[in-house]
Amino acid sequence: MNPTRVLSREMEEAIPDCLECHRICVRTFAHLLTLEADAELADPEQLNLLLDCADMCRMCADYLLRISEFHVRAADLCCDICRRCEQLCELPSGEDPIVLECVSICARCANSCKRVHAAAIAP
Secondary structure (H helix, E strand, C coil): CCCCCCCCCHHHHHHHHHHHHHHHHHHHHHHHHHHHHCCCCCCHHHHHHHHHHHHHHHHHHHHHHCCCCCCHHHHHHHHHHHHHHHHHHHCCCCCCCCHHHHHHHHHHHHHHHHHHHHHHHHH
């Protein structure tokens, strides 16, 4: 890594969004697992996606912090996974405030990661 490289504004903004999205996805996973275990209605796709999203967000934040040579690709994938998680959680959320918060943070994180990717490929 080149020691003179610095975090861009987009990267600085995406890091806390990724970390917050990780936290909220893990919390939502635990919340839904508890609720759905009672009703025996657990949706494995949604639960797995929440964990995928949490892991990818944590990893993306790490890549951004290190200014990894793969940080742009990580941000692009993080954006895709966050968008999918947002969509999958949005549909059955109803008025559950924990799930609605997850939908919101996934959208915010996806937008932040999209800006990282766009800034890196801009001429």
